[in-house]
Amino acid sequence: MTASTLEFDGVSVAFGGVRALDDVSFSVGEREIVGLIGPNGAGKTTAFNCVSRFVRPQRGRLLAGGVDLTSVAPHEIAALGIARTFQGLELFKSMTVAETLLAGQHSRRRTMGALSSALRLPSVRRAEAVEIAHAREVADFFSIEQYWDRMATELPYGVQKRVDIARALVSAPRLLLLDEPAAGLNVEALAELATVIRTIRAEFNTAVLLVEHHVAMVMELCDRVCVLNFGRVIADGRPEEVQRDPAVIEAYLGTKVTDDA
Numbered sequence: 001m002t003a004s005t006l007e008f009d010g011v012s013v014a015f016g017g018v019r020a021l022d023d024v025s026f027s028v029g030e031r032e033i034v035g036l037i038g039p040n041g042a043g044k045t046t047a048f049n050c051v052s053r054f055v056r057p058q059r060g061r062l063l064a065g066g067v068d069l070t071s072v073a074p075h076e077i078a079a080l081g082i083a084r085t086f087q088g089l090e091l092f093k094s095m096t097v098a099e100t101l102l103a104g105q106h107s108r109r110r111t112m113g114a115l116s117s118a119l120r121l122p123s124v125r126r127a128e129a130v131e132i133a134h135a136r137e138v139a140d141f142f143s144i145e146q147y148w149d150r151m152a153t154e155l156p157y158g159v160q161k162r163v164d165i166a167r168a169l170v171s172a173p174r175l176l177l178l179d180e181p182a183a184g185l186n187v188e189a190l191a192e193l194a195t196v197i198r199t200i201r202a203e204f205n206t207a208v209l210l211v212e213h214h215v216a217m218v219m220e221l222c223d224r225v226c227v228l229n230f231g232r233v234i235a236d237g238r239p240e241e242v243q244r245d246p247a248v249i250e251a252y253l254g255t256k257v258t259d260d261a
Ligand SMILES: Nc1ncnc2c1ncn2[C@@H]1O[C@H](COP(=O)(O)OP(=O)(O)OP(=O)(O)O)[C@@H](O)[C@H]1O
Pocket: 015, 018, 019, 020, 038, 039, 040, 041, 042, 043, 044, 045, 046, 047
């Protein structure tokens, strides 16, 4: 049996009297696209923040490729092959697309000594050339090559979203966490984003955990969907199963679904 790319095992988080996550277990397998959905306040962002180590679970275990994430410092998460996008896009200020993508490679360069970097030894320059070539390939994949030297913040919002995802992917993560990537996109950009996510797995062998309020998009894209409500997992399965689940319908519509309904 291979270790899951990500596994929540009985994770609980409370903020004062609020149980944000209550004994939550679910997993993301290798190259799997998993949706994490639920009504407002269900605990989705808290789950993400546990993985990014912004929030520490009071109970349970959180494993990435078999490694216990609670024993890993927040800045070491990228080195474990986990990357995430941010809703605010605040990362880009006064950076070109090229600089943004090369910043995303930072975690790949951890093994290179600070001294040899500072001296710009030939080995360092060679490594930089390889990094730039790789970043250009990723930019090409996301059709943002033509914006290479442009300031990222000056680009249309939909393009900025692609830059953000590309930035997360240049480090070749095993798992990509997407935090409401469809927020603020128009219908056209939404369809484009769905295509991008679909091809990420094929091209990058990356598993994806997607938190998203566009339920239709989640159902169409994901191999599996996990539904949270009041911090508890109320459903976990294939989209077509989850969509029919009375507990899920009740959580979303706030009405009880009876057998004869
Ligand atoms: N830092 C915090 N301090 C106190 N309460 C918090 C904190 N973060 C989250 N909560 C509470 O925990 C619960 C879960 O919040 P969370 O943000 O994880 O939900 P969510 O599913 O992401 O909701 P939304 O869809 O609205 O983004 C909510 O009741 C929220 O008010």
